[in-house]
Every structure is written in structure tokens, then in C-alpha cells.
Amino acid sequence: EVQVVESGGGLVQPGGSLRLSCVVSGFTYRKFWMHWVRHAPGKGLEWVSRIQTDGISTSYADSVKGRFTISKDSAKNTIYLQMNSLRVEDMALYYCARDSGTYPYYFDHWGLGTLVTVSS
Amino acid sequence: QLVLTQSPSASASLGASVKLTCTLSSGESTYAIAWYQHLPGKGPRFLMKVNNDGRETKGDGIPDRFSGSSSGAERYLTIYSLQSDDEGDYYCQTWGHDTGVFGGGTKLTVV
Numbered sequence: 001e002v003q004v005v006e007s008g009g010g011l012v013q014p015g016g017s018l019r020l021s022c023v024v025s026g027f028t029y030r031k032f033w034m035h036w037v038r039h040a041p042g043k044g045l046e047w048v049s050r051i052q053t054d055g056i057s058t059s060y061a062d063s064v065k066g067r068f069t070i071s072k073d074s075a076k077n078t079i080y081l082q083m084n085s086l087r088v089e090d091m092a093l094y095y096c097a098r099d100s101g102t103y104p105y106y107f108d109h110w111g112l113g114t115l116v117t118v119s120s
Numbered sequence: 121q122l123v124l125t126q127s128p129s130a131s132a133s134l135g136a137s138v139k140l141t142c143t144l145s146s147g148e149s150t151y152a153i154a155w156y157q158h159l160p161g162k163g164p165r166f167l168m169k170v171n172n173d174g175r176e177t178k179g180d181g182i183p184d185r186f187s188g189s190s191s192g193a194e195r196y197l198t199i200y201s202l203q204s205d206d207e208g209d210y211y212c213q214t215w216g217h218d219t220g221v222f223g224g225g226t227k228l229t230v231v
Binding site (some may be wrong): 004035037040043044045046047050061080095097099100102103104106107108109110112113 | 215219
């Protein structure tokens with residue numbers, strides 16, 4: 001059974017940093033892209049970032065580019081999202097999701113999310 | 121710019137059917153999209169992929185009550201025999217220019 005479990009959320013002040021983790025199991029991890037998607041209060045889902053199987057190729061939404069970094073540790077089956085220079089508008093429930101591996105690169109398995117609160 | 125447009129809300133009666141629409145921006149009518157269900161307190165659930173020719177590919181365990189179709193730049197999700205636990209948010213999503221794109225979501229109310 002595919003499992004995706006996020007952690008690392010919490011309360012942080014504007015300008016602060018936080019690192020989210022996503023541990024996956026139940027599938028051959030190295031064969032799939034992985035993504036972060038967020039859901040801010042009162043808003044819709046927003047794609048944040050993705051990392052390809054090589055662990056090198058990444059992409060980001062314009063809203064987080066230059067502030068967030070996605071990475072992976074294949075030995076630990078874990079994907080990370082390093083979030084720096086956090087803003088109030090980054091406050092959201094952050095989901096980790098597995099890529100389907102087929103066009104249009106949709107997300108076929110999701111975790112329950114980890115909550116990031118940005119407030120002074 | 122690739123944009124997906126959804127109506128903010130929809131409602132239908134218990135046992136009835138409802139058709140949700142996701143509209144691709146002008147000039148982007150060939151894109152396939154994915155539909156997700158997002159219920160309160162849960163992670164989003166992949167429902168199906170819908171190609172521009174209307175072919176659908178459902179996720180694991182998605183019942184036949186959920187159906188996808190397509191016409192031009194519009195992609196549809198039809199839910200038959202509505203149940204109370206179908207109430208929630210429904211999103212369409214696609215991929216373009218190396219970024220994920222979500223529609224704004226439709227809040228479905230089952231009355």
C-alpha cells in the first residue's frame with residue numbers, strides 16, 4: 001500500500017524558516033517524481049514544487065521561487081521542502097504527493113498534510 | 121498562460137446527478153486534466169484523468185458513479201447517484217510549462 005506521511009509543520013514568524021519532510025513507502029520511490037502542494041485557508045489548492053527521479057531536476061511555483069528548495073534523500077525514502085523567508089501568505093496545509101508518471105503529470109497518492117502557520 | 125476555470129459552487133439533491141466543469145484557457149483545448157476530490161479533514165483524492173478526446177482513466181477504487189468527459193476546451197466530471205459524503209471540494213489540474221496548474225475548485229453541496 002502506498003503511504004505518504006508529511007511532518008515538520010509548525011508556527012514560525014514572518015521571515016523565518018522551516019523544513020518539511022515527507023516519508024514515502026509502498027512503492028519504488030526512485031521511479032517517481034514527487035511534489036508539494038499547499039492549501040491556504042479559504043483558497044484552493046496550489047502546486048508548489050516538484051523533484052524528478054534524479055533528485056537534481058526541480059521546478060517551483062513563481063510564488064515560492066528563490067525561497068523554497070525541494071530535495072530528496074533516497075536512502076531514507078524522504079522528500080524535503082526547505083522554506084526560507086516565510087511570509088504570511090505561505091501559511092497553509094502542505095501536502096506531499098506522488099506523481100503518476102504519465103501525462104499530464106497528475107498526483108495519484110497524497111498524504112494528510114502538515115500545517116504551516118506564519119504569524120508574529 | 122495556462123489557466124483552468126471552475127465555477128465556485130454547485131449543488132444538487134441527494135440521489136441526483138451533477139456535472140462539474142473545468143474550462144481550459146483559450147488556445148489550450150488539447151490538454152488532458154485530472155480531477156480530485158477534497159473532503160474536509162482529508163488529503164485530496166485523485167479521481168480520474170480526462171483526455172481531450174473524452175477518454176478517462178480512473179484512480180484505484182473510484183466507483184462507476186464518477187464519470188469524466190470532454191468537449192472542446194471543457195472537461196467534465198459527472199457524479200451520479202449523489203451521496204451525502206460526496207459533499208466537498210472538487211479540483212481540476214493539469215501540467216504545463218513545467219508547473220502544475222489547478223483550477224480554483226468547485227464546492228459541491230448535496231442537499
